Amino acid sequence: MTFPLARRVYDTCHLTGRFRLRSGQISGEYFDKYLFEGQPDLLREVAEAMVALLPECDVLAGMEMGGIPLATVMSQLTGLPTVFVRKHVKEYGTNKVAEGGPVKGRSVVLIEDVVTTGGALLASCGQLRSIGAQVETVVCAVDREQGGRQNLATEALQLRAALTRRDLETSVMG
DSSP states (O other): OHHHHHHHHHHHHEEEEEEEOTTSOEEEEEEOTHHHHTSHHHHHHHHHHHHTTOOSOSEEEEETTTHHHHHHHHHHHHOOOEEEEOSSOOSSTTOOSEESSOOTTSEEEEEEEEESSOHHHHHHHHHHHHTTOEEEEEEEEEEOOSSHHHHHHTTTOEEEEEEEHHHHHHHHHO
16 A cells, blocks of 8 residues: 555655755755645545554644644544644643643654654654653654654654655655
């Protein structure tokens, strides 16, 4: 199943042109992850592949912004409750980092669309753990294989990826 899914994701998300990257560099290629999340059939197919990677857990935690649609579909597929994790604690209202339900004392799996270095995941994991969540696993749609797995491991987080950068590249070469 990986090859056809990887090819569909690549064909949907790989763009050519002139793009300024977060690093400030200019690239002739860009991977627009939101394009697969905006396609209901493809979003569901990716979410199904991610569900197969879930350990036993109590709560799914969708990372703002790309992890939220994936976690929502995964919740529908599994019946597990979902919380939505903010990059920054809201400074008004409930002042929560995780919206949607309790995480204290619960086994929580972080859900992300694409993992590059894992920096945002590490910060959110720290915040969730500080409010009592038990977080040991991250499940993502795509691992860009740029150090995220190793960086997450330094905080005892296991990364499980439905697809890798290698899968995406192989799908168009082979």
